[in-house]
Amino acid sequence: MNQARTGESKKAKSGAAPRAAAAYALQQVLQHQRSLNQALPEAVAKFKLDASDKGLAQAVAFGVLRELPSLEWYVSQLLDKPLKSKVRIVHYLMLVGLYQLSAMRTASHAAVSASVEATVLVRQKALKGLVNAVLRGFQRQQHNLETQLAQQADKRYNHPGWLLKHLQTGYPEHWQSIVEANQHQPPMWLRVNQRYLNQQRMQLSDYQAQLSALGIESEAAVGLPQALRLKQACDVTALPGFADGAVSVQDAAAQYAAQLVPAQSGQRVLDACAAPGGKTAHLLELYDIEVDALDIEQTRLARVSENLARLHLSARIIHADASTQDWWDGALYDHILLDAPCSATGVIRRHPDIKWLRQAADIANLVTLQQQIFSNMWQLLKPGGTLIYATCSVLPHENALQVVAFLEQHTDAELIPCEGPDMAHIVAPELGAGTANTPTAMPPNTQIGLQWLPQIDGHDGFYYAVLRKAVN
The missing domain is CATH 3.40.50.150 (Vaccinia Virus protein VP39)
Structure with missing residues (x-):
């Protein structure tokens, strides 16, 4: 039985670390005005994440920042008063848990338990009960809360008011499309090195065939002779010839x-x-x-x-x-x-x-x-x-x-x-x-x-x- 409990504890901690890392990165961005590009690698190192946990922490941090006003509103409805600055990391941990429950396909029990356990890793063990209460409260009231949120324009677009105003003024017929696109994860675009193609006596379609042979499907773009859009993002090391300069990642x-x-x-x-x-x-x-x-x-x-x-x-x-x-x-x-x-x-x-x-x-x-x-x-x-x-x-x-x-x-x-x-x-x-x-x-x-x-x-x-x- 002791061995089983030890295994369960390790499993819980392995799920807690990426949540703690995401919360730490969010605190650096939102409280200390640092870029996510700076904060996230630091968080990954601080909590010693492996590749899969790094991917989860990144997905959650990005997601929270996309949905921030909505998530903040949920917290305001579920928490009696804001947390003090010295325990503010727990607020960001709540955002992490709420994002998983509202927008990710994470099993609800895993999202809650791992987020609660993460309070230990951010040295706020005394607030485990509070995090649990907020996340469980959201589960019970989710439908009602989401219905109320949908009626609040300033929250549901998940953009700051000044930016919405600029977009609405500049693009009265397109601003909603811009906002919607901003809320989606972008595709991965490649730029195939034309010098490499010439040296190898290849066409862009030949490089596409190399990708396809590895199970990486892509689509060419009319008018952009070196551009390929991947149907699913992959690690750059999986791209044929990447280390040798055959291809780079660059938006169309x-x-x-x-x-x-x-x-x-x-x-x-x-x-x-x-x-x-x-x-x-x-x-x-x-x-x-x-x-x-x-x-x-x-x-x-x-x-x-x-x-x-x-x-x-x-x-x-x-x-x-x-x-x-x-x-x-x-x-x-x-x-x-x-x-x-x-x-x-x-x-x-x-x-x-x-x-x-x-x-x-x-x-x-x-x-x-x-x-x-x-x-x-x-x-x-x-x-x-x-x-x-x-x-x-x-x-x-x-x-x-x-x-x-x-x-x-x-x-x-x-x-x-x-x-x-x-x-x-x-x-x-x-x-x-x-x-x-x-x-x-x-x-x-x-x-x-x-x-x-x-x-x-x-x-x-x-x-x-x-x-x-x-x-x-």
């Missing part, structure tokens, strides 16, 4: 950047705000050119170097501020790709913490920074050269309206029309083919440039504008 919308650069052999191209290096690598895979990769964050530049090394590519790595010219050698660039710092509201589905880390006041500050970098980059461009302005935002103030303001201030800039690839075959049926990736289907303020909105099972939200500098 981001893959369009390199195609917009009209580079010719031997030309000099600047990738501004380049980290983590996906666009830098794609440029080098497509063109025989010299690329300078510039970024202000030293730690993220290390990832650029790592990615280029795996792909057997080289670029000049520059650690500097794109709004200054202290780093510049004085030689003008043939083309500049500016992936400007932005709100990242087009990739919320990949980074749900953005909804809670970003504030309304940040947008004006970002717009000002974008203006500074935009104007500075223009000075580094050759007459006759092109600058591609890009963001992973869906907010018009950072995108179309930013470009309009730039054109008004720079008489030597000409907007070059650009049309997106035909992505209709990957648009979810309920959204309608072509609603978000063709300018003619978008509101008037997105006619300037190309605005993609996030698509369920499709691409992220992204914006592009191509400008040509007049020849004197």
Whole structure:
């Protein structure tokens, strides 16, 4: 009997650790304003999670951040008063348990027992009874609570009010589709290395066949020659030739950047705000050119170097501020790709913490920074050269309206029309083919440039504008 009890205890603890890790990561994000990309690896190490437990902790943390207002409302209905800051970790543990009960296929008894047991791992054993009472209370009242929640618009959309207002104003006919897409886990997109294909005398379909032989099914995207969407995400180590640089992970919308650069052999191209290096690598895979990769964050530049090394590519790595010219050698660039710092509201589905880390006041500050970098980059461009302005935002103030303001201030800039690839075959049926990736289907303020909105099972939200500098 003692052996049986010991086995049960170990089993309970093995289920508790990923819940404790998820709660810890959530506390770091929501209480200490750290990004989930920073908090989650720290939590995994702190609670010594194995691969499967890491996956569970990640799924739960991401899910809670997607559904946060709803879950917080449940807690407010089930708890008499908020917990004090010194035991706040237990509040996040309650969110973890409630998310499992309301949105995951976790067996209810396992969700409750493991979440309760996790109080021990976060050193709050005295509150086991409280966590149990809240989760059991939700089980008893779930239907009634969910019915009440559905009647509260400010909670059921699970987005901060300021962001909803921006989306409703900018996209009166599409904002609900954006919100819905943000609540879904994104698909995994691959960018197959064109140099690798050429060296192996392969077509994209040949690489697809290699994937299929391993049970990894994929779909090509019309208009994006190197893009494949996996029907089910997998570990990158399972991808044929990944270690040798055959393929990279990059969303379809981001893959369009390199195609917009009209580079010719031997030309000099600047990738501004380049980290983590996906666009830098794609440029080098497509063109025989010299690329300078510039970024202000030293730690993220290390990832650029790592990615280029795996792909057997080289670029000049520059650690500097794109709004200054202290780093510049004085030689003008043939083309500049500016992936400007932005709100990242087009990739919320990949980074749900953005909804809670970003504030309304940040947008004006970002717009000002974008203006500074935009104007500075223009000075580094050759007459006759092109600058591609890009963001992973869906907010018009950072995108179309930013470009309009730039054109008004720079008489030597000409907007070059650009049309997106035909992505209709990957648009979810309920959204309608072509609603978000063709300018003619978008509101008037997105006619300037190309605005993609996030698509369920499709691409992220992204914006592009191509400008040509007049020849004197």
